[in-house]
Amino acid sequence: MSDVVIHQVRPTKVLFTQGIMQSLTQVQWVEQTDTSTYVVTEKTPFHPVSHIWPDHPADKGFLVFNGKQYTVTDCVTGAFDIENSKLYKGTDIPVKRGEPGWYFVVLHELELDMALNINDAVELVVDARYQTALSRGHSAGHLASYALNKVLEQGYWRKDASRKDVLNNRDFHSYAQTLSLVSENKSTDSYRLGKTLKKRGLNVAEILADLSLIEARVNDVLATWLATNASVVMKCEGDTLTDSRFWCCDLGIGESITMPCGGSHVQSLTEYKDITIELTFKSDQELEMITKAN
Structure with missing residues (x-):
């Protein structure tokens, strides 16, 4: 990146963990490339x-400055090298979170003609409909993974x-998951059913034979859980991007889930x-689960 204004970034x-979708704030850093700000x-x-x-x-969403709206074209994780006052974006980040001398930040990408200065006051406004749809998809995916584990446990x-x-x-989900993707009111998970899982004792042939039955049983579990109208709580160990965050849902009857997750989520199962x-089955070794939320 180029055209840097030297400034101490925090x-x-x-x-988003608090359900806040707009906020007044101050600019800490502005940096331009050939295509973006x-x-x-x-x-x-x-x-x-x-x-x-x-x-x-x-x-x-968008950023508001001096009464004008600017579209946020992307939003990615960044890491700031304190000693060298250098910002790294996305997959260019060379360190893990918690590395001494580095701060992790949220990078809002805007069109090139955006002109801002350090300490300018701006308002950030998230597209609430879109974020809520992603949150529904993400929380639904978590519930579905535990429901699948529960059904596969039975034989x-x-x-x-x-x-x-x-x-x-x-934990079939943890053992076998190779890919996940959250989208609006949907979550897609891919699982690999290879030799390693068979050695661990998974009856892959039986799963193949009973796929429709397993699907129906998972849906029954999900319906039972939704009927609890349980709250979903995000427990955070701090308010920065790298502080640990946990998705928590107490379904009652001895079934309470707490798991690490950094995404945005619903606040209650009543939202479904x-x-x-x-x-x-995408192949004899790949199983796909698509979770849909209404």
Whole structure:
């Protein structure tokens, strides 16, 4: 990146975990490339796409400055090298979070003609409809993964497993997941059913034979869980981008889920009419689960 204004950047405070979708804030850093302007602010309601596990897309919305709206064309994770006053974007980030001498920030990308200065006051406004649709898709995907584990626990393993989920079911999702993608009111998960899982004791042939039955049972579990109208709470160990965040949902009857997750989420299961999954074998070693939220 070029055309840098030297300034001490601090870690971005994130607001999306609190359901806040617009905020007044100050500009900390402005940097231009040949095609875009990148803006770092003190705080933001925008959820950036992760450079490590980019399953949850960036929020959409706009920045308001001097009464004019500017579209935020992308929102990504950035890392600021304090000693060298250098900003790295997305997959160019050379360090892990928590590295001494580095701050992680949210980078708002705007069109090139955006002219801002350090300490300018701006308003950031998230597209609430889009963020809410992503949140529904993401939380639904979490519930579906635990429901799938629960159903497969009932007769589809011939060996015990050292890795159990928080509901004490063998963690098929964790063992087998190779890809996930959150989209509006939807989540897509891909699972690999290779030799390693068969050695761990997964009965892949039985799963193939019973795929429609498994799908129906998972949907039954999801319907039962939604009927609890349980709250979804994001527990945060701090307000910066790299502080640990946990998705928590107490379904009652001894089924309470707490899991690490950095995405945006619903606040209650009452935000759903229903959640259903579809299971498809893409090959003899790849299973796809599509979760749809209504």
